[in-house]
Amino acid sequence: MDYLALYVTIKLALVTTAVLMVIAAPIAYFLAYKHFPGKSFVEALIYLPMALPPTVIGFYLIILMGPRGWVGGIWESLTGESLLFTFLGITIASVIYSIPFAVQPMKSAFVKIDRRLLENAYILGLSKRATFLRVIIPNSLGGIAAASILVFLHSIGAFGVLLMVGGSIPGETKVASIAIYEAVEMMNYQAAGLIALSFIPISYAFLLLVNKLNEGSRA
Amino acid sequence: MTISAAFRKKLKYFDVDISFDCQSEKMMVLIGPSGGGKTTIIRMLAGLETPDEGRLCFGNDIWFDSLRCVNLKPQKRRLGYVFQDYNLFPHLNLFDNAAFAAVDKKEVHALFELFRIDHLKKRKPHMVSGGERQRCAICQALARHPRLLLLDEPFSALDVVTRRGLREEIKSLKGRLSCPIIYVTHDINEALFLADEILPVVDGKADYDWMQRTITREPGEGTPTRGAREPRLSLVY
Numbered sequence: 385m386d387y388l389a390l391y392v393t394i395k396l397a398l399v400t401t402a403v404l405m406v407i408a409a410p411i412a413y414f415l416a417y418k419h420f421p422g423k424s425f426v427e428a429l430i431y432l433p434m435a436l437p438p439t440v441i442g443f444y445l446i447i448l449m450g451p452r453g454w455v456g457g458i459w460e461s462l463t464g465e466s467l468l469f470t471f472l473g474i475t476i477a478s479v480i481y482s483i484p485f486a487v488q489p490m491k492s493a494f495v496k497i498d499r500r501l502l503e504n505a506y507i508l509g510l511s512k513r514a515t516f517l518r519v520i521i522p523n524s525l526g527g528i529a530a531a532s533i534l535v536f537l538h539s540i541g542a543f544g545v546l547l548m549v550g551g552s553i554p555g556e557t558k559v560a561s562i563a564i565y566e567a568v569e570m571m572n573y574q575a576a577g578l579i580a581l582s583f584i585p586i587s588y589a590f591l592l593l594v595n596k597l598n599e600g601s602r603a
Numbered sequence: 604m605t606i607s608a609a610f611r612k613k614l615k616y617f618d619v620d621i622s623f624d625c626q627s628e629k630m631m632v633l634i635g636p637s638g639g640g641k642t643t644i645i646r647m648l649a650g651l652e653t654p655d656e657g658r659l660c661f662g663n664d665i666w667f668d669s670l671r672c673v674n675l676k677p678q679k680r681r682l683g684y685v686f687q688d689y690n691l692f693p694h695l696n697l698f699d700n701a702a703f704a705a706v707d708k709k710e711v712h713a714l715f716e717l718f719r720i721d722h723l724k725k726r727k728p729h730m731v732s733g734g735e736r737q738r739c740a741i742c743q744a745l746a747r748h749p750r751l752l753l754l755d756e757p758f759s760a761l762d763v764v765t766r767r768g769l770r771e772e773i774k775s776l777k778g779r780l781s782c783p784i785i786y787v788t789h790d791i792n793e794a795l796f797l798a799d800e801i802l803p804v805v806d807g808k809a810d811y812d813w814m815q816r817t818i819t820r821e822p823g824e825g826t827p828t829r830g831a832r833e834p835r836l837s838l839v840y
Contacts, residue, residue, distance in 0.1 A: 500686055501693075503651050506677040507684045508704035508747060522694040 386579060388555050389563035396471070396546075396559060397539035400478040401532050407479070408486035408531065413516055415487065416494035434484040442548030445477050449549065474550035474557050481545045485534040493527020494520055530597045533590050540583070606751055606783050610647060610657025610667070612807075619643055619654075619807035625800070630777050630784040632798035634791065634814065640807035641787045645755050648785060649684050650677035661750060683744030683752040683782075688760050690740035691728040697739045698724040705746035714742040718772065734758075734765035738772075745780075752784045759788070770796060791817065 415427055433441055449456040449467045455476075459467045467473045497520055505515040521528070543561040550557030552566060560579050567576035609622035619640045625631040633641045646652040648659065650666065653674060659667040666675045691700045697720060702711045715721040718738040723731050728739070737757055744752060754773070758766040774797055777784060788794055791814060794801050803813035 500690075503677075504684070504686065504690055504692075506651070507649060507682055508743070509678045509681070510704070511678060519692060523692070 386558075386560070386563040386567075386575065389558050389560045390579065390582060392471075392555065392558060393540050393560040396474060396478055397536045399475050400482055400539040401536045403475070403479050404482060404486040404535050405528065405532055408483065408490055409521070409528070411483075412487050412490035412494055413520065416491045430487055431484040433481050438481065438542070438544030439548060441481055442477070442545040445480065445545065445549050449473055449476065468549060469551045469553060469557060471550075471556050474546045474559070477545045477549040478539050478542055481542055482535045482538045485538050486531045489527045489531040489534060490524065493524035493530075496527075497523050526597050530594050533594050533597075537587055537590050540586070604662040604750065604783070606648070606785070607660045608644075608648060608657070610654035610659060610669075612643065612647065612652070612654045614640065614643065614807065617806040619647075621802075621804065621807065621809055622657075623802055623809070625783040625785060627781055627783055628777075629799040630786055630797055631800045631802055632794040633785065633787045633802050633804050634789060634794045635804040635810070637789055639805050641789075641804050642755055643807070644804065645684075645753050645785060645787050648751070649682055649753055650675060650680055681747065681750045683747055683749030685737070685740045685744050685752075685754045685757040687756045688733070688736070690743065691736055693728055696725050696727055697731065697735075700728065701739055701742040701746050703743060706748045707746075711742065711746050714745055718742055732765075733761050734769060737761065737769065741773075741776075749782055751782055752780065754784065754786045756787050756789070758793075759790075766793075773797060 411430065415423070415430070446468065447453050449459075451457060451460055451466060456467045459465070467476070501519055501523070502515055505519045506512075510518060540559075541561060542559070543565065546557065546559055547562055547565075550559075552558045552562050558566075560583070564576045564579050567573070567579070605624050605626045607624045610619070612619045616638075617640065621640075621644060623631065633644060635641055643652060647654050647667075654667060654669065656669040657667070658665070658669070661680075664675075665671070665673050666680055667673060691697070692703065695703065698711060698715070701714065702708045705711050712721070715724060718741065720731075720735050720738050720742070723735055723739075728736050731739075740757070758769050761769070770793060773786075777797070786794075786797060794814075801814065803810050805813050
């Protein structure tokens with residue numbers, strides 16, 4: 385079995401989840417509590433990766449992260465290295481690909497918090513940032529946990545985006561889904577079957593956890 | 604210190620247009636029918652709503668002045684505000700709730716003893732009764748050493764017996780506090796029992812005859828406020 389591909393997959397999913405929990409929380413707060421003209425356009429833009437084919441996202445990321453793209457160009461001028469075909473490159477791709485799955489459950493959890501609790505926090509002297517950290521986050525743990533599990537699951541299943549942005553470099557960008565694809569291409573069904581089988585209990589256990597969390601938040 | 608308020612705010616069914624003063628160690632009770640603008644007034648005092656025009660001062664500090672474009676944030680006013688409910692943070696136990704913004708956490712123990720909820724310190728808000736929750740909410744407000752204490756129908760969701768007990772506790776507390784207290788209620792008995800000064804508010808304006816009219820009118824001939832007279836979908840169904 386290609387343990388290296390499984391290792392890269394789990395590493396990528398964990399890093400993506402950690403990064404997205406930090407990035408998505410303020411975005412979800414912004415969408416949940418701020419009203420501004422064009423908010424629905426911004427919201428649709430954030431959820432766009434959910435609706436686009438992964439190859440389309442991959443294509444635009446290649447353009448953006450390639451040596452002539454402004455992100456890839458800046459990176460190359462700073463480090464002298466390419467962003468494409470690196471672990472960092474597929475991490476960026478994975479973060480963008482999964483961002484809707486982090487923002488949406490968090491936003492739902494934030495919206496559910498009674499506004500009077502926030503008002504009480506302001507009365508008690510808390511700034512908006514302190515209220516976010518001391519009141520909103522602790523009262524949205526179910527939504528945040530659901531978001532992190534969804535992002536993790538979505539990340540371990542990513543294929544098209546990662547293949548386009550990262551290729552298939554063992555130990556660097558070759559994730560399990562790509563390893564399965566390559567094994568099947570080479571008619572090695574036993575290797576493909578073993579990696580595929582390892583996904584089922586992981587995904588099933590995490591989905592059970594999401595259901596438990598949803599039941600908990602409804603109770 | 605005296606809180607001096609004079610402000611106007613346009614609401615959907617009427618305009619709030621009121622002015623009053625309340626001195627330290629005094630309790631002013633805002634009374635009037637439901638939907639008459641009492642809560643809007645207290646929310647403007649707290650800084651949770653902004654008047655359209657007017658002035659609000661606490662001693663020499665200006666909290667709101669429409670002419671000078673001053674509007675102090677609720678965080679800066681150092682208030683105690685007890686809502687009807689939902690004061691407490693569900694993720695914290697009662698002690699941590701009361702100590703949330705306490706000046707000195709040791710005082711919280713004394714407050715809990717004073718309000719007889721010392722044995723419930725470790726309980727979460729959903730594990731205690733409504734009366735105990737409101738006692739804790741009062742402790743939370745007092746632990747901050749407020750310059751002004753606002754109580755917005757704090758006992759209206761409680762049963763009669765609990766309400767009576769808490770009313771007594773508030774009355775005895777009043778003598779120990781040095782800040783002005785503004786108390787909102789629609790219960791005339793409560794107002795008469797607690798108030799040093801009563802300000803009847805009807806449709807957003809002071810109506811000093813309202814209590815007399817309410818006490819002397821025959822049952823069934825009540826005149827609800829304009830806000831309450833408007834047909835509402837929930838009443839239609």
